[in-house]
Amino acid sequence: MKLASRRHGRDGALLVVSxxxxxxxxxxxxxxxxQAALDDWARCEPQLRRRFEELEADPRVGQPLSEVExxxxxxxxxxxxxxxxxxxHILLVRRARGAEPPATLYSDPLVYQGGxxxxxxxxxxxxxxxxxxxxxxxxxxxxxxxxxxxxxxxxDAALHIRLLLLANDWTxxxxxxxxxxxxxxxxxSKPATAFSPFAVTPDELGAAYRDGRLHLPxxxxxxxxxxxxxxxGAEMHxxxxxxxxxxxxxxxxTAGTILGxxxxxxxxxxRGVSCLAELRAREMIATGQPLTPFLSxxxxxxxxxxxxxxxxxxxTISERVVP
Amino acid sequence: MKLASRRHGRDGALLVVSxxxxxxxxxxxxxxxxQAALDDWARCEPQLRRRFEELEADPRVGQPLSEVExxxxxxxxxxxxxxxxxxxHILLVRRARGAEPPATLYSDPLVYQGGxxxxxxxxxxxxxxxxxxxxxxxxxxxxxxxxxxxxxxxxDAALHIRLLLLANDWTxxxxxxxxxxxxxxxxxSKPATAFSPFAVTPDELGAAYRDGRLHLPxxxxxxxxxxxxxxxGAEMHxxxxxxxxxxxxxxxxTAGTILGxxxxxxxxxxRGVSCLAELRAREMIATGQPLTPFLSxxxxxxxxxxxxxxxxxxxTISERVVP
Numbered sequence: 001m002k003l004a005s006r007r008h009g010r011d012g013a014l015l016v017v018s019x020x021x022x023x024x025x026x027x028x029x030x031x032x033x034x035q036a037a038l039d040d041w042a043r044c045e046p047q048l049r050r051r052f053e054e055l056e057a058d059p060r061v062g063q064p065l066s067e068v069e070x071x072x073x074x075x076x077x078x079x080x081x082x083x084x085x086x087x088x089h090i091l092l093v094r095r096a097r098g099a100e101p102p103a104t105l106y107s108d109p110l111v112y113q114g115g116x117x118x119x120x121x122x123x124x125x126x127x128x129x130x131x132x133x134x135x136x137x138x139x140x141x142x143x144x145x146x147x148x149x150x151x152x153x154x155x156d157a158a159l160h161i162r163l164l165l166l167a168n169d170w171t172x173x174x175x176x177x178x179x180x181x182x183x184x185x186x187x188x189s190k191p192a193t194a195f196s197p198f199a200v201t202p203d204e205l206g207a208a209y210r211d212g213r214l215h216l217p218x219x220x221x222x223x224x225x226x227x228x229x230x231x232x233g234a235e236m237h238x239x240x241x242x243x244x245x246x247x248x249x250x251x252x253x254t255a256g257t258i259l260g261x262x263x264x265x266x267x268x269x270x271r272g273v274s275c276l277a278e279l280r281a282r283e284m285i286a287t288g289q290p291l292t293p294f295l296s297x298x299x300x301x302x303x304x305x306x307x308x309x310x311x312x313x314x315x316t317i318s319e320r321v322v323p
Numbered sequence: 324m325k326l327a328s329r330r331h332g333r334d335g336a337l338l339v340v341s342x343x344x345x346x347x348x349x350x351x352x353x354x355x356x357x358q359a360a361l362d363d364w365a366r367c368e369p370q371l372r373r374r375f376e377e378l379e380a381d382p383r384v385g386q387p388l389s390e391v392e393x394x395x396x397x398x399x400x401x402x403x404x405x406x407x408x409x410x411x412h413i414l415l416v417r418r419a420r421g422a423e424p425p426a427t428l429y430s431d432p433l434v435y436q437g438g439x440x441x442x443x444x445x446x447x448x449x450x451x452x453x454x455x456x457x458x459x460x461x462x463x464x465x466x467x468x469x470x471x472x473x474x475x476x477x478x479d480a481a482l483h484i485r486l487l488l489l490a491n492d493w494t495x496x497x498x499x500x501x502x503x504x505x506x507x508x509x510x511x512s513k514p515a516t517a518f519s520p521f522a523v524t525p526d527e528l529g530a531a532y533r534d535g536r537l538h539l540p541x542x543x544x545x546x547x548x549x550x551x552x553x554x555x556g557a558e559m560h561x562x563x564x565x566x567x568x569x570x571x572x573x574x575x576x577t578a579g580t581i582l583g584x585x586x587x588x589x590x591x592x593x594r595g596v597s598c599l600a601e602l603r604a605r606e607m608i609a610t611g612q613p614l615t616p617f618l619s620x621x622x623x624x625x626x627x628x629x630x631x632x633x634x635x636x637x638x639t640i641s642e643r644v645v646p
Contacts, residue, residue: 010362010577039333076401076577077401078399078400078401078439078440079438079439079440081438081510084507099506102504102505102506103504104501104505108501108505110505110506110507111507111510112436112507112508112510113435113436113437113438113508113509113510114436115402115404115436115574115576116401116402116439117401117402117575117576117577117579117580118574118575118576118577127473129573133573150450150514172573175573178427178431180506180507181425181426182425182427182431182433183422183425183433183503183508184407184433184434184435184503184508184509185435185436185506185507185508185509186436186507186508187404187434187435187436187570188569188570188572188573189573190573191473191573191574192574192575246511247510247511249511250452250456250495250498250511250512250513250514251438251441251514251515252440252441252515253438253440253441254333254399254440254441256440257440
């Protein structure tokens with residue numbers, strides 16, 4: 001099933017969305033919002049699935065989704081933990097900023113704890129700030145967890161993955177070198193992250209979701225032009241199962257925690273990029289300098305993933321950069 | 324006024340606590356839990372203050388606090404952001420692990436984004452895990468924020484500080500070098516953080532809270548023996564106002580965000596320590612090697628702050644290390 005959140009208060013109001021993304025039914029009688037549903041998933045999930053089946057069974061049920069203003073599925077979340085599971089991205093971006101990849105690149109996942117109190121919706125504009133920070137997008141796949149005990153193993157991880165969705169992990173590239181140089185990780189270089197309209201249960205992905213990876217291309221368009229469609233599956237070096245085992249090593253995670261893949265990236269340059277930093281890195285390697293500028297006011301970023309039948313699984317993140 | 328949370332569901336049930344910490348009144352009719360009160364502070368604060376005044380006016384009002392099991396004031400929070408505002412701590416700890424302090428030590432605050440989905444209560448035991456991780460405490464002061472817009476200045480910061488409390492930022496020292504070496508900051512080296520029984524409004528501190536700093540000694544006892552009572556005020560190089568301006572530079576923060584001072588530390592060795600890493604660093608400087616071991620099963624850590632009248636302002640964090 002597909003879930004979404006209508007703009008309402010701090011947490012949105014829960015909606016069930018038809019598979020084709022055209023219609024929705026209110027579900028706040030089951031749980032007022034998605035966080036509440038995740039808090040009580042064993043009770044809520046079957047009721048939400050019945051609502052989804054009713055929506056699928058009769059095209060007259062529900063209301064047009066176009067009439068509804070959506071927020072992020074979780075407009076505020078208790079944690080947003082972002083991995084960096086695509087080795088090609090790490091190698092390119094570190095090369096571009098003259099930093100060495102970590103020695104444990106292939107054995108120890110890179111993750112950072114992101115801000116999660118104010119998350120952006122799929123159509124929220126993004127304020128560029130002073131314009132000198134080097135704004136970039138990062139197109140990603142993410143999962144929403146249920147309660148996850150400390151010490152969960154990769155082989156048990158699937159039990160704790162409730163939903164999948166897409167993310168745009170907005171990044172201020174020019175703030176990264178100084179910030180990471182201080183040694184405590186990202187903070188001001190990572191403004192609020194944006195999420196796709198729909199969060200979907202794993203079964204919606206069918207065989208494309210296997211081994212803790214989502215084996216479909218992730219398409220990113222900048223001002224209407226496709227800049228990348230790398231596959232989010234095979235080259236995800238650490239699966240979501242392995243990322244989850246890593247992040248639950250020393251503490252439990254609460255229901256509603258969002259765990260991201262990091263920028264989706266393929267070694268084949270023909271697959272393009274999911275962030276401008278990679279494009280600039282490739283340009284630097286080829287010509288000695290980056291040619292593509294970072295984002296400017298008015299730029300439009302669109303991120304979506306289509307299944308083999310051509311259906312837009314998560315809806316489209318479509319955001320404009322504003323002053 | 325003083326607020327606390329009785330163990331109840333995921334978010335606790337809101338209590339108002341008498342100034343002497345002996346009695347409490349339920350306040351779930353005002354707001355079911357502290358997060359809900361912070362979400363609607365303008366409405367809730369006056370009602371909670373009236374409840375506090377009733378409690379103070381008549382010693383027969385309320386019930387003994389000893390009858391109630393407390394959780395952290397916010398058992399799950401939308402963000403836990405921890406600064407490292409005591410320069411003496413940074414210098415000692417980095418020296419101990421052979422790392423250079425950042426070049427911008429005095430001008431650019433060090434902060435990290437901590438996990439906030441599962442926070443520990445003041446009397447929760449702490450599981451040491453495999454015992455090889457070098458468990459340490461870090462005694463800190465923290466503030467709870469109201470909604471804080473992106474770009475808030477230090478001079479406006481006071482408007483967004485709702486409550487103060489104490490924290491024990493549990494740390495696995497032996498996991499830090501490899502983790503920080505990867506460049507993305509702390510994750511597995513920072514398990515769940517514990518908080519004091521009470522969160523109090525700034526006016527409870529009187530003149531001790533000024534210039535965004537809490538000018539009182541923070542006492543830490545290990546197995547009943549005082550290991551430190553450094554003052555949390557004058558040597559806090561970046562005030563909470565400056566930390567807040569730093570962390571809101573590129574994104575807004577939601578109500579209920581917790582912002583910590585970092586380990587309270589004074590340059591005068593007679594003031595002792597708020598973490599074992601500092602003690603070991605001093606030993607290493609004096610003798611060439613650390614002598615004090617990290618924590619073991621059975622160790623008891625107590626953290627409290629007393630005002631000039633001898634009152635235990637936040638109650639005592641008292642936690643035992645268990646297998």
